[in-house]
Amino acid sequence: MLKLIKFFSLSNIYKLLHRVLRDIKSGLIDIYLPLFLVPALTLLIVFQLIPTIWAIWYSFTDIELLGRKLFEYNFIGFENYSDLGEDPIFWKSMSVTMEYCIYSLVIRFTIGLAAAFYITSKMRIAKYIVALLLLPYTIPGTVIPYIWLSMLDTRYGTLNRLLALVGLPPQSWVYRRAMESVIMINCWAGYIMAMLILASALKSIPEEYYEVCEIYGASRLFRFLHITLPLIKYPLILCIILIFKEDIDDFTYVYMFTEGGPHYRTELLSLYAYHKAFAYYELGYGCAVGVIVAIIVFLLTLAQIKLSRIA
Amino acid sequence: MYKGFLKNITEPSLEVLRYVILIAMLFYILTPLVWLFITTFHPRGGPYLEIPEKPTLENFLILFGIVKMRVGAAAHPVYMHKWLLNSFIIAITTMIIVVVLSAMAGYALSRLKFRGKSILMASLLIIGFMPTIAKLLPLYKLCIMLGFINNLIGVAIVVASGALPVQIWIMKGFFDHIPRDLEEQAWIFGCSKLSALFRVVMPAAGPGLMVVAFFSFLAGWGNFTVPLILIRTETLFPVSLGIASVFLHHPGEIGLAVEYGPLCALSLIYALPSIILYYLTRRYLMHIKLARIEVGV
Incomplete structure (x- = not known):
C-alpha cells in the first residue's frame, strides 16, 4: 500500500515525467514511438469498437427501446437471427440493398475513373474541370436531398422540363422510379473520393512508361490494360472497398427522400435496421440486422483483397 | 495501310x-x-x-x-449565427483532433516494424464496418456516461473517431514516401530525433496534413447522425440539424413545406467554408498517397 502511494506521489510522477522528457531529448524516442499510436487507438476503441461489441451483445437479447424491456432484457440466443430468416421484408430489403450497392458502385466508380482521367490529362481546361467536379463535395449531405427533390419534382422539376425539351413524357421520379432517383442522388456527390484517390495514383505513374509505349506503337487499350491498370491497382481496390462500405452504411438520402417507400422498394438494410430499432422499438432485432450487414461487408472486403492478390 | x-x-x-x-x-x-x-x-x-x-x-x-x-x-425560430458558430466549433475541433492523431499514428505505423502490423492496418479499416445505425444506442449510452450530451466537443470527438481510420491510411501513405535518409541526415547533423521530426519530417509531410485537414473538416462540418443523437438544445444545433429542424417536418415528406429561397441561401452559406478550404488545399488534393494494401489475411 505504502509502495503504491509512493509510486503515485506527486514528486514521483514529476520524476518520471522528467525522465521521459530527458529520454526524448537525448534521442531515445524510438522507445516512445509506439506511444504515438496510443491516442488514436484509444479513440477508436472507445467510440468504435466498444459500441460495436455492445451492439453485437444486444443482437442476442430481446431488448426494446420503450417500456420495461429496456432495462430487464433477457439473453435469447440466436432467436433474432432465426426470425430474420423468415422475415420477407428482410429478404426484400436484402435484394434492394444489393441492387442499390452494385449500381451505385459501378456508376460511382466509372464516373470517378473518367473524372480522374480528365483532370490528369493534358487538356488546357483540366485545371478548371477539377474545380467544377469538386463542387458537389462541398455541398453538405443534408442539403443534397432538398436540391434533388426540386430537380425531380414531377410537375415543375428541372429534369422533367429537360425531358420535355427532348420530347419525352414526364416521369414520376420519386414514386415510380424511386430506386433510380436514389442511385442518381447517391452518385452525384459520391464519386469524388474515388476521383481524388485515382487521380493521385494516375499522377504518380512515371511519364517514361507512356513514352516507351509511344515508341513501340502500343494501342490505347494495351496501354490502359498493361501499364495504367497494374500501377493503380492498390488505390483502385481501396476505392472499391471504401465506396462499398459507404453505400451499405449510409442511409441519409433514402431516409430523407423516400423513407424506404413505395412498397419497401428503397428499404435498404441500414434503413431497415433503423426502422426496426427506432420506429418499431425492437432494438435487439435492429442490432441483428446491423450485425448481418457488418458480416456481409467484412466478407466482401476479404474477398476483394483476396481477389486482388490472385490477380 | x-x-x-x-x-x-x-x-x-x-x-x-x-x-x-x-x-x-x-x-x-x-x-x-x-x-x-x-x-x-x-x-x-x-x-x-x-x-x-x-x-x-x-x-x-x-x-x-x-x-x-x-x-x-x-413559427419556427432560426438561430442562424449560433448554428454557424456551433458547426464551426465542431468542424475545427474535429479537424484538430484528426490531424494531430492521424499524423502521430501514421508516423508510428510508417516507421515501426512489428509483427501483426498489416493486421492492425486491416483492422483499422474493418473496425468501422458495423453500420452506424446499429451502433447508435450503445454510443448514446456511452455518451451519457461521458457527459457528451449537449456538448459540442463531445460531438467532435465522436465524429473524429469515425473519420480517423481512412485518414490514418492516407497519412501513413504520405510518411511512407518520405525517405528515411532525410531523417538520418538530420540526426547526423546533430538534430535530436524529436526535433528532426518537427523540422524535417513534418514540413515534408505538409501536403498530407493539408489533405487530412480538408477531409476531416468536411466530416465535422457536414455530419448529421452524431449531432442528431447527442444534441438536444436548439441553440446548440449545428447547421445540418438546424436545416432539418426548420425545413424537414416529417421524414419522407420534405418538399411539402419547403421555402425554397431561404433554404437555398442557407445551403450556399453552409457550402461557403468548405469551398474556401478547398481553394486553400486544392494544390495538394491531387497528390494523395495511399498506403499499400499488404494485408495477409
Whole structure:
C-alpha cells in the first residue's frame, strides 16, 4: 500500500515525467514511438469498437427501446437471427440493398475513373474541370436531398422540363422510379473520393512508361490494360472497398427522400435496421440486422483483397 | 495501310467522344448547382429553373432574422449565427483532433516494424464496418456516461473517431514516401530525433496534413447522425440539424413545406467554408498517397 502511494506521489510522477522528457531529448524516442499510436487507438476503441461489441451483445437479447424491456432484457440466443430468416421484408430489403450497392458502385466508380482521367490529362481546361467536379463535395449531405427533390419534382422539376425539351413524357421520379432517383442522388456527390484517390495514383505513374509505349506503337487499350491498370491497382481496390462500405452504411438520402417507400422498394438494410430499432422499438432485432450487414461487408472486403492478390 | 486508315478515323472521333462525355458529366453535376445558385437570389423560388427578373438578397436577410419568413416555417425560430458558430466549433475541433492523431499514428505505423502490423492496418479499416445505425444506442449510452450530451466537443470527438481510420491510411501513405535518409541526415547533423521530426519530417509531410485537414473538416462540418443523437438544445444545433429542424417536418415528406429561397441561401452559406478550404488545399488534393494494401489475411 505504502509502495503504491509512493509510486503515485506527486514528486514521483514529476520524476518520471522528467525522465521521459530527458529520454526524448537525448534521442531515445524510438522507445516512445509506439506511444504515438496510443491516442488514436484509444479513440477508436472507445467510440468504435466498444459500441460495436455492445451492439453485437444486444443482437442476442430481446431488448426494446420503450417500456420495461429496456432495462430487464433477457439473453435469447440466436432467436433474432432465426426470425430474420423468415422475415420477407428482410429478404426484400436484402435484394434492394444489393441492387442499390452494385449500381451505385459501378456508376460511382466509372464516373470517378473518367473524372480522374480528365483532370490528369493534358487538356488546357483540366485545371478548371477539377474545380467544377469538386463542387458537389462541398455541398453538405443534408442539403443534397432538398436540391434533388426540386430537380425531380414531377410537375415543375428541372429534369422533367429537360425531358420535355427532348420530347419525352414526364416521369414520376420519386414514386415510380424511386430506386433510380436514389442511385442518381447517391452518385452525384459520391464519386469524388474515388476521383481524388485515382487521380493521385494516375499522377504518380512515371511519364517514361507512356513514352516507351509511344515508341513501340502500343494501342490505347494495351496501354490502359498493361501499364495504367497494374500501377493503380492498390488505390483502385481501396476505392472499391471504401465506396462499398459507404453505400451499405449510409442511409441519409433514402431516409430523407423516400423513407424506404413505395412498397419497401428503397428499404435498404441500414434503413431497415433503423426502422426496426427506432420506429418499431425492437432494438435487439435492429442490432441483428446491423450485425448481418457488418458480416456481409467484412466478407466482401476479404474477398476483394483476396481477389486482388490472385490477380 | 488498313491499320493507318482505321487510326485516322478513330483518333478524331475518340477526341470528339471525349468532349461529349465530359459535357454530359458536367451537365449532370452542374445543373443542380446552377439551380441552387439562381434560386438563392430569386424572390419567389420554386423547384423550377428560372432566372429571376429582379434578383434579391431578401433570402439571406430572412435567415439572419432581419426579415420575417412569409409562411409555413414562420413559427419556427432560426438561430442562424449560433448554428454557424456551433458547426464551426465542431468542424475545427474535429479537424484538430484528426490531424494531430492521424499524423502521430501514421508516423508510428510508417516507421515501426512489428509483427501483426498489416493486421492492425486491416483492422483499422474493418473496425468501422458495423453500420452506424446499429451502433447508435450503445454510443448514446456511452455518451451519457461521458457527459457528451449537449456538448459540442463531445460531438467532435465522436465524429473524429469515425473519420480517423481512412485518414490514418492516407497519412501513413504520405510518411511512407518520405525517405528515411532525410531523417538520418538530420540526426547526423546533430538534430535530436524529436526535433528532426518537427523540422524535417513534418514540413515534408505538409501536403498530407493539408489533405487530412480538408477531409476531416468536411466530416465535422457536414455530419448529421452524431449531432442528431447527442444534441438536444436548439441553440446548440449545428447547421445540418438546424436545416432539418426548420425545413424537414416529417421524414419522407420534405418538399411539402419547403421555402425554397431561404433554404437555398442557407445551403450556399453552409457550402461557403468548405469551398474556401478547398481553394486553400486544392494544390495538394491531387497528390494523395495511399498506403499499400499488404494485408495477409
